[in-house]
Amino acid sequence: MRDEKLLEALTQIWGVSGYEKDVRKFIEKEVKPYADEMWTDAVGNLIVLKKGTQGPGSRKIMYCAHTDQIGFMVKNIEENGLIRICNMGWNWAGSAYNERVIFRNGTVGVVGCYGPIEEAKNQIEKLFVDIGSSGREETMKLVKLGDCCTYEGKYVHLASGKLCSVALDDRLGCYQLIEALKENPGTYPNDCYYCFVVQEEVGTRGSKVAAQQILPDIGIAVDITPAHDYPNDLTGSNKIGGGIGIKICDPSVIADEMVVSVMEKLCAEKSIPYQREVIDRGGTDASSMNLTGAGARTGGICVTTRYPHSQSCVVDAGDIEAGIDLMNAFSACDFRTEEDNL
């Protein structure tokens, strides 16, 4: 991998939706030497522009990766000191059960269930967090109403070049954007906006605001997508290690035909392994960019992930790197020719 230490560091920063500041500050330091312009907006999006040569075939390309991760928010503290929680993003009760969670101030707790977990189905209101305290007062010294917690999950290597960590959704996208920016020579025709956006997990909120500032011609979501090649409750064709996913469709967006055809052509020309990506559940920031201003041609660069939205997301290192290669090739494209061809 180009810089595995950077990816690992990104996954280990605490940043539940709405509270992504530490992630943003870390990224700011990384990207600053490479940016032509950069700014942070009122909601906390970090937008980094690397200018292109702006010839007749050049376009404004917006790449979007989200800085937030799923978690839980404290909604009540019981007399006995246990903490009732609600969702920040989409969580599986089953993967939360008996797991460790960590609050922003470092307080650690374990997730338990009122009754058998099998009967909780996916009702997060059946879960609680136990920080080991003996009562409400003691808990409230460490945790306030409205505080958030998220999973702990070390970054480790699995067999066959696979990686496992918490928050790979979507810190791997942040990593891909940072690396692509570093490799952008400034001689591409297109203005490239590398956007590190907030609150994707609670309804693609940051990207809506970022897209309105940029009004991109082309918007690309750089994110994970669920795998279908292991026993689970989703069906489809996404394979881990099967190359970078080129988004065709998800319930929130239909990728633009020109964007898809250019991406496929570039992968073939440059021997970048890829797969066409279709999912029938979920969505990405692509939807925000698609419907901004007078509309934007939209697509997605997706890394297939097993156990998504858990403390143990599993991805293939080669898929991540292929995504960076594809972004670079895409950024270098003359879209005048490509649009004329369709």
Ligand SMILES: [Zn+2]
């Ligand atoms: Zn995501």
